[in-house]
Amino acid sequence: MEPRLYEAVRLGNVQYLKNTAEPLDSTTPQGNTALHIAARLGHVDFAKALLTRSNSLLTRANEDGENPLHVTAKAGHAIVAEAMMTHAQGKADPENKEGDTPLHEAVRAGHVDVAQKLLEWDAEVADEVNHAGETPLHLAARCGMFDVVDVMLDVVVPPVLTEASTLQGTHTPLHEAVIGGHEGNPVLPCSIIQ
Numbered sequence: 001m002e003p004r005l006y007e008a009v010r011l012g013n014v015q016y017l018k019n020t021a022e023p024l025d026s027t028t029p030q031g032n033t034a035l036h037i038a039a040r041l042g043h044v045d046f047a048k049a050l051l052t053r054s055n056s057l058l059t060r061a062n063e064d065g066e067n068p069l070h071v072t073a074k075a076g077h078a079i080v081a082e083a084m085m086t087h088a089q090g091k092a093d094p095e096n097k098e099g100d101t102p103l104h105e106a107v108r109a110g111h112v113d114v115a116q117k118l119l120e121w122d123a124e125v126a127d128e129v130n131h132a133g134e135t136p137l138h139l140a141a142r143c144g145m146f147d148v149v150d151v152m153l154d155v156v157v158p159p160v161l162t163e164a165s166t167l168q169g170t171h172t173p174l175h176e177a178v179i180g181g182h183e184g185n186p187v188l189p190c191s192i193i194q
Contacts, residue, residue: 001026001034009034012043017050024054031062032071039072044080047072051087058088065097066105073102073118076111085121099130107139107148115140115148126152 008016035057038047072080103125106114140148
C-alpha cells in the first residue's frame, strides 16, 4: 500500500480520498486494504468514502481470509459495520480461514451491539457452523451474552438448539452456557431451554 494512503486511512483523512486519483485496492503485506484498516480503527466516514468509490473492497479478503466486515466485527465498531451492510450486496456469512463469519467474530469478542446489527441484517447467519463446529449461538451461550442469545433464539432453526458442537463432541448451547460459568444465573440456561 502506498504510504500516503496508509497514513490517510490511519488518520481517517477523508479529504485525501477526495483529492487522490490513485487506486484504492492496494494492500499491506498482510493483505489488508484501506477498508480493512478503516474498519479496525473505526473510521466510519473514511469507510463510507472508500465504499462510495470502490464497493468491491467489501469482499476483499486479507491473508487470514477476513473481509473488512470480519475486521470491524472483531474490533466492535457497530457504526462501521452498519455502513458496510448498507453497501453490501450479499449476506453476512462470508467465512474466514477458520470458517468464522463476522457474527462469530463479534460474539467471540463480546461485541453485543455489532452482533445484534449483524443478526438484524441477516438472521440466517446465526446457525452457521465454523471449522471448530461452533455456531454463534454456542459462542454467545458460552460467553453469557444474554441479549444476543435472546435475539438468536428468536431466529435460529430449532435443531440448532439441540445440536452438539462437533468440536466439543456433545455440547449443545445449553452445555456451553453452563461451561461458561452461567449456571448460577438461571436467565441464560432458562432462555435456551424455553
